[in-house]
Amino acid sequence: MKEAVLEGGGTAERGFFPALGRWVAHHPWRVIAAWVVVAVAVVGFAPKLATTTDEASFLPSHYESVQALNLQESAFPQAAAPAAMIVLERADGAALTDADSAAITALGAKLQAAHIPDVTALQVGQPAPNKALQTIGVQMPTDNDPQLKAQTDAVKALRVQLQSDLGGTSLKGGITGTAAQTLDSQSSGNKAEALIGVATIGLILVLLLIIFRSPVVALLPIITIGVVSQIADGLIAWASKAFDLKTDSSVTSMLIVVLFGVGTDYILFFMFRYRERLRAGDTPKQAVAGAVTRAGEAIVSAGGAVIVSFMALTLSTLGLFRSLGPALAIAVAVTLVAGLTLIPSVVSLLGTRVFWPSKAWKVEPRGARFKAIGGAMGRHPARFAAVSGIVMAALAIAAFSFRPTFDLSSGSTAKSSESTVWQKNLQDASSAGATMPSQVMLQSTDGAKLTQAELDSYQGTLAKVPGVAQVSTPYPNGTGTVALYSVTLNHDPSSSAAIATVKGPLRTTAHQAAPAGTSALVGGTTAVFVDINKAVNHDYAVVFPVAAIIITLILGLVLRSMVAPLYLMASVGLGFGATLGATVLLFQNSGGNNGLIFMLPVIMYMFVVALGTDYNILMITRLREEARAGRDPRAAAAEAVRHAGPTIGAAGLILAGSFASLMLAGQSTLTQMGFAISAGIAIAAFVMSMFFTPAITALVGHAAWWPGRADAVRTPAAPGAAGEPEYGAAGATSRR
Incomplete structure (x- = not known):
C-alpha cells in the first residue's frame, strides 16, 4: 500500500480505508449530523413494517396448494374454511348433554345477533364423538391485508362477547383457528420483542462493562445502534412495500438481535484496534484513523459476506425467505456503515474519555491465557486441527437425522395462548386430522x-x-x-x-x-406444508451453493489467495453441520419434538456461514499481518491467536448471548432459532476461528496464500505515524 508524507513527519498509508479513517477522525460533527438528518427523514416518512403468519402467502402461484385455494375461493366464495373456531366444553369437564348442546346452539344465535364487525356467519357444529366439546365455525371476509387486521380485530371483539355470554352458564370456551392464531402470534411477538430487546441490551451492557470497565463504552452501542435500528427498520419497510415482500412475524425479533449483536461485533472490531493504537503511542485522532484503516477491511469483508449470504435468499422460491434475506441484509449494511463512520466519529470526539473511568487502556495486558493458547497451537497445530475438527465432525453426524416441521402458526405463539390451548383441546377430542x-x-x-x-x-x-x-x-x-x-x-x-x-x-x-x-x-393446510417442503428442498440446492461460491470469491479477493478460501469455507461448512447436529440432538432426539422448524437449516446456514466467516476473516487477516511482520507460519498463527483471540472471544460471547435471548420468547420457532444460531456462533468463534482455522493455516504454511504472496514481509511505516502497521509483540520486523 502506498504512503503519503504527514505534516508532522512520518508517513500515512494511502487507500480508501486510511482516507476514510482520517476524514472521519477530523470531521466527526459532519458525520454525526448526516446520521441525524437521515434518521429523522427515515423515521418521519417510512411506512410501518407489516408481517404475516400465513404460510400459503409465502408460496408462488404455480404450487398445487395455492392453485387449489384460488379455485376454492372463486368456486365457493361462501364455503371457505372458517377463519376462527369457537370451542366449547362443560366447565366441570363432564360430557356435554343435550341441554348443553341446545345452549351452544342458542349461544351461536346470540353471538350472531351481536353483529360483531367482520363476523359474517356462525355455524354450530355437531358435538365431538366423545361429547367432550362442540364447535362454532366463524366466517369472516377475506382481504388482501397480510396482517389480517380486520379478522384479528373481529377475534378480539368476539372473545370479549363470548366470555360475557358464557357468564352464569355451565360452559366454558375459547377461540382458535387461523385468525385467532394470527392475533395471538402478534401479541406473543410484541411481548417477545420487548423481552428479547431487554435481554440483548442488558447482556451487551454487562459484558462491555466487564471487558472495558467503562460505562461510556458500554452505552456506546446501545445509543448509536438505537438510532441505526430506526433507520434500518424504515429502509426495510420501504423495501417490503416497494417489492411486495411478505415478512414473517418472527423477523422483527431477529432484527433486534442482528442489529445489536452484529453492530456490537463491529464496534468491538474497531474498539480493540483503537485501544491498541493508543497503547502504541498514537494521539486519539491518529488512533481513530489507524483503527478504521486496520479494522475497516475486516468489517467490510465480514459484513459483505453476511450481506451476500442474506441476499442469496432472494433466489428462494418461498416468499418468506425472499423477504427475510433483504430485510436482514439491509440491517447489516446500515450497521456496517455505522461501524465505519458513526462509531469512529463519536470516539474521535470523546478521545480517551471513552474509557472513563478506567485507566486500563494505557497498559498492554499480559494476555497470558491467549498467549499460552497461541503458543501451544503454534507448537502443535496438527493436534489442535485434529481435535477441533473431530469435535465438529462428531456433532455433524447427528445432522443427518434432521426432520422438518412446517406449522409456523403454532410455532410462533406461546403454549399458554388461548388459540394454542383450545386448538390442543380440539385435537384431543376429535380425530387428529379433523382440526384442519x-x-x-x-x-x-x-x-x-x-x-x-x-x-x-x-x-x-x-x-x-x-x-x-x-x-x-x-x-x-x-x-x-x-x-x-x-x-x-x-x-x-x-x-x-x-x-x-x-x-x-x-x-x-x-x-x-x-x-x-x-x-x-x-x-388445505397439509398440502401447503407439502409444497413448502418441496420449495425448501429446491432452495437447499440453489441458495446454499450460490452463497458459498460468492463468499469464497469474497475471501479470495480479500486474501489474494485461491487456497485459503477453500479450507476456510470447508471449515465453515463443518461448523454448520456441527451446529445443526447439536440442535437436532437437543430438540429432536432429546427434547421430544417430532422435528425442527423447516426454515431452521436455511436461516442457520445464513447466520453460521456468514458470521463464522466474519470471525475467520478477522483471525486470518491478523495472521497475515503477523506474517508480513516477518514471522514464520506457526509463529504468525500463535501471535494471531494472542492478539485476535480476545476480540473474537468477546465478539462471539456477545453475539451468541444476543441470539440466545431469542430462547426467552416462549415460542418454539424462536427458541430453536435462538439455540441454533447462538450455538453456531459459539462453535464458529471458539472452535473454528480460534483453533481450527489458524491451526490449518499454520500447517499449510506459505502455500495458503498461493498464487499471491499476501504474507510477504512488509516494511513498516515510521513509528508514531497514523495508520502505522501493527506487528503484535514488540512489532517484530525480522525478515525470513
Whole structure:
C-alpha cells in the first residue's frame, strides 16, 4: 500500500480505508449530523413494517396448494374454511348433554345477533364423538391485508362477547383457528420483542462493562445502534412495500438481535484496534484513523459476506425467505456503515474519555491465557486441527437425522395462548386430522357438468386412500362444474405422517382417479406444508451453493489467495453441520419434538456461514499481518491467536448471548432459532476461528496464500505515524 508524507513527519498509508479513517477522525460533527438528518427523514416518512403468519402467502402461484385455494375461493366464495373456531366444553369437564348442546346452539344465535364487525356467519357444529366439546365455525371476509387486521380485530371483539355470554352458564370456551392464531402470534411477538430487546441490551451492557470497565463504552452501542435500528427498520419497510415482500412475524425479533449483536461485533472490531493504537503511542485522532484503516477491511469483508449470504435468499422460491434475506441484509449494511463512520466519529470526539473511568487502556495486558493458547497451537497445530475438527465432525453426524416441521402458526405463539390451548383441546377430542381437513377440488375441464355418478365414485376412491379417515359428501358449486371434497386425515395435519399421505397416495390417487374430462387439485393446510417442503428442498440446492461460491470469491479477493478460501469455507461448512447436529440432538432426539422448524437449516446456514466467516476473516487477516511482520507460519498463527483471540472471544460471547435471548420468547420457532444460531456462533468463534482455522493455516504454511504472496514481509511505516502497521509483540520486523 502506498504512503503519503504527514505534516508532522512520518508517513500515512494511502487507500480508501486510511482516507476514510482520517476524514472521519477530523470531521466527526459532519458525520454525526448526516446520521441525524437521515434518521429523522427515515423515521418521519417510512411506512410501518407489516408481517404475516400465513404460510400459503409465502408460496408462488404455480404450487398445487395455492392453485387449489384460488379455485376454492372463486368456486365457493361462501364455503371457505372458517377463519376462527369457537370451542366449547362443560366447565366441570363432564360430557356435554343435550341441554348443553341446545345452549351452544342458542349461544351461536346470540353471538350472531351481536353483529360483531367482520363476523359474517356462525355455524354450530355437531358435538365431538366423545361429547367432550362442540364447535362454532366463524366466517369472516377475506382481504388482501397480510396482517389480517380486520379478522384479528373481529377475534378480539368476539372473545370479549363470548366470555360475557358464557357468564352464569355451565360452559366454558375459547377461540382458535387461523385468525385467532394470527392475533395471538402478534401479541406473543410484541411481548417477545420487548423481552428479547431487554435481554440483548442488558447482556451487551454487562459484558462491555466487564471487558472495558467503562460505562461510556458500554452505552456506546446501545445509543448509536438505537438510532441505526430506526433507520434500518424504515429502509426495510420501504423495501417490503416497494417489492411486495411478505415478512414473517418472527423477523422483527431477529432484527433486534442482528442489529445489536452484529453492530456490537463491529464496534468491538474497531474498539480493540483503537485501544491498541493508543497503547502504541498514537494521539486519539491518529488512533481513530489507524483503527478504521486496520479494522475497516475486516468489517467490510465480514459484513459483505453476511450481506451476500442474506441476499442469496432472494433466489428462494418461498416468499418468506425472499423477504427475510433483504430485510436482514439491509440491517447489516446500515450497521456496517455505522461501524465505519458513526462509531469512529463519536470516539474521535470523546478521545480517551471513552474509557472513563478506567485507566486500563494505557497498559498492554499480559494476555497470558491467549498467549499460552497461541503458543501451544503454534507448537502443535496438527493436534489442535485434529481435535477441533473431530469435535465438529462428531456433532455433524447427528445432522443427518434432521426432520422438518412446517406449522409456523403454532410455532410462533406461546403454549399458554388461548388459540394454542383450545386448538390442543380440539385435537384431543376429535380425530387428529379433523382440526384442519384437506380439500380435494374436482373440476370439469370440458365445461360439462359433473354427474352424480362421477362424484359418488370419486368419493369412494378417495375414501380408500391409506391415511384417510373420512371423505365428506361432495359439494358442487352453482354451475355444477366444480366439486369440493373435505378429506379428514388419520394424523395431525402438520405431522410428518399427514404430509406423507398428501404428498404420496392422496395426490396420486386424486390425480389419477379423476374421471375423463376432469382434473383434480389437492389443497388445505397439509398440502401447503407439502409444497413448502418441496420449495425448501429446491432452495437447499440453489441458495446454499450460490452463497458459498460468492463468499469464497469474497475471501479470495480479500486474501489474494485461491487456497485459503477453500479450507476456510470447508471449515465453515463443518461448523454448520456441527451446529445443526447439536440442535437436532437437543430438540429432536432429546427434547421430544417430532422435528425442527423447516426454515431452521436455511436461516442457520445464513447466520453460521456468514458470521463464522466474519470471525475467520478477522483471525486470518491478523495472521497475515503477523506474517508480513516477518514471522514464520506457526509463529504468525500463535501471535494471531494472542492478539485476535480476545476480540473474537468477546465478539462471539456477545453475539451468541444476543441470539440466545431469542430462547426467552416462549415460542418454539424462536427458541430453536435462538439455540441454533447462538450455538453456531459459539462453535464458529471458539472452535473454528480460534483453533481450527489458524491451526490449518499454520500447517499449510506459505502455500495458503498461493498464487499471491499476501504474507510477504512488509516494511513498516515510521513509528508514531497514523495508520502505522501493527506487528503484535514488540512489532517484530525480522525478515525470513
